[in-house]
Amino acid sequence: MTSYLLVQAVNGLVIGIIYALIASGLTVIFSILKIVNFAHGEIYMLGGYFGYFVITLLAIPPLPAVLVAMALAFAVSVLLERSLLSPLFDPRTERKGDYGILVTFGISILLRNLAIIVFGPFPLRPPSFWPGTLVVGELILSWDRVFAAATGIVILIALLMFLARSAWGQALNAVSQSRESAAIVGINDRLAYTLAFALGGALAGGAGALVGPIYALSPSMGLVPDTQAFAIVVLGGMGSVGGAIIAALLLGVSESMFVALFPDPTRGLSYAQAFSLVVLMAVLLIRPTGLYGRAHAAME
Amino acid sequence: MRAVIPVWIGVGVAALAYPFLADPYWLTVGILAIFYAIVTASWTLLVGYAGQFSFGHVAFVALGAYASALLVKDGGWPIPLAALAAVAVCLVVGAGIGGICLRMRGPYLAIFTLAFSEVLRIVITTENEVTGGSGGLQAATLFHGRSDIPYYLVALGLLVFSLAAMGLMVRSRWGLFFRAIRENEQAAAASGVRVVRFRVLVFAIASSFAGLAGAFYAHYIGMLTPDIGSVDQMGLVVAMAVIGGSESLPAAVLGAIAVEVLVEALRAYGQWRLVLFGALLLLTMRFARNGLLTLGWEQLRRALPRRVAVR
């Protein structure tokens, strides 16, 4: 029994790393554009399909394929931001918060249904990155999960370093604190908006590409991670990437444990989806600013 | 308003004559359009007037539908009583949601209500012994004849009732208070508006109308699946409200009818329809934020001679 729980816990950590990628993307978008991106799950979903097609059509090895998928997700996000989100940057736009909610909600519907048409409504199982499993004592883990976890960790570290050390990373930080001040010191805030949205999309897309072989792809695979990402972002404090990562790992493990320990196995799996939603609702009720949050100012 | 009365009479006559002139397929479309009109109008009351951004509205449609259907099926209740009870359930749960969300604003409220809606859908799907799950639940139908005309008339009656009730509310001081809360909650409180009471109230009212629509739907279609409370359904309602005009009850109704008619007219295009509505929603938000129909109405008003200008 303990080995079962151990395996579940480790699986939970792996999925937590995936959640962390999705959630940190959402956090970056939120802290700079000040909107909640309801289409985030769909970029994640697109990343999954991009990864799959890149591997099957171009026969590229897994790691470059993930990077290409991230680049494609980045490009799609730039397109979306420039065409649909530019009013967020315009001072004449009223109630930007409402606009962000409605437009990203609309984008999610568009992308999801477009995906159903293009990719078909049935789940798609990409081939494994690396077939086989890793066995360490009582721990059994598929290589795909190991790869996903390792790549995810590398991406997260790269993200944190980018935000803390690079010029653009610090520029993003500045814009997230005060767009006007950032513009005054010469930062191109318009570009910052696009970069933030695209970066967030790339992270979600990368998560999708990594998850394909583990959980299969389908056009609506973005719905549940979307709400999970919200749960994580709120838990970790809207605007704190580090907090999002920690919260994501916590959620991944506890969700796994919930399924493992739920008395009725068939119901347990079904209710697993509801687990993060209930956590989300509970956190919003208790502390809308999350556990680590900066006291976040009301949207405009 | 006076110059517009002939228009209203014309609309009324057309609405009453419609079921007798339309073929059965388009009659069904008309009934569904009315169903969506009630749901969209009540969403507009909640979001457009009172500013309470809820993405969980269709959860109450599902709640109303399943509650009413189950009370008839398992409890042996007569349909009108079951429907009334279902509306009451939605009123209470809606008030509850409004009450626990008091500290939430904007996107937080949207996320919370979305999560609530999804949890409800998951519960309905999982507890399939009671609800039939994804396989569906059969619900008793209101009428047993072959024609759908009685259903249409009931639906029309419910729509008129709903619009009259919501319209009265909006014109009364409650309407002022809702809008004040939307514009500036802090100023509203400083002006003596009982914010807590009115936020709970608007949630309760909007949810009741959604539940009413849901109960009607259940006893009209006769078959329920958890999808009536899905995110895509919510998306459809949002598209209807935004395309019509999210801050006006009549515009919301017209938006619902227009979109539903389009959905049916483009049935041949299958999945592309939802893509179209997503795109239409986005284009409207981007370029005609107050809604296409509101935009059209404005153009019409400007084109008409001064004397006829409304208000």
Next chain:
Amino acid sequence: MTALIEAAGLTRRFGGIVAVNALDLVIEPGELVGLIGPNGSGKTTTINMLTGHLAPSAGHVHLRGHRADGMAADRFATRGVGRTFQITQLFGRMTVMENMLVPGLARPGSTRADATPAAWRHLEFLNLAGLAGLPARSLSGGQQKLLELGRALMLEPAILFLDEPFAGVNPVLRDEIIVMVQALHAGGRTFVVVDHDLEAIQRLVGRLVVMSRGTKIADGTVAEVREDPAVVHAYTGDA
């Protein structure tokens, strides 16, 4: 005579910061009090606690002798406590008249039949009557401040808290506001005015309360307070 509003040991903490520290304040009916102090002295926080927009961390608020701390802001409003805000808070997309009718109709027992003429009366007094049909956000900054005052007046308040009514206001309008407040005060309303414009405050008020770093450091007539060394120190000493 029962005090109109009384604060006893009023305290408010934000995280580790004590914004208001054990404040005792009594306002009698009919007074015209100025509340001044350097930035960050806790003036707005105090007003927020005395009008129900913030709950105290400790201490009591009494309204006409009854405990009122923890009461919601709208209940303070309907019990005759009106206020304006540092940054004007209006119902931007609603018309000027609608802005006035919201508090007018929020008062228990009011009807449109009495609220509407009352709104016109106040709008005339504030020289805003001609703008009644315009959206509030289309008004100039000064007009918006006056509208906010009008909105507070619709509550028929016994006491009015004005938070920085002279901020960013041109001298002509400033003088108009002073005259209006004096007229309203002569008509029986109590005022507590917070502002940094010391010249305007001194022309207006009889009694001056000075706060610094969350504590009341002086409370007396304008002449007394002006000479008080603690007050001078607070304004010129360490920032």
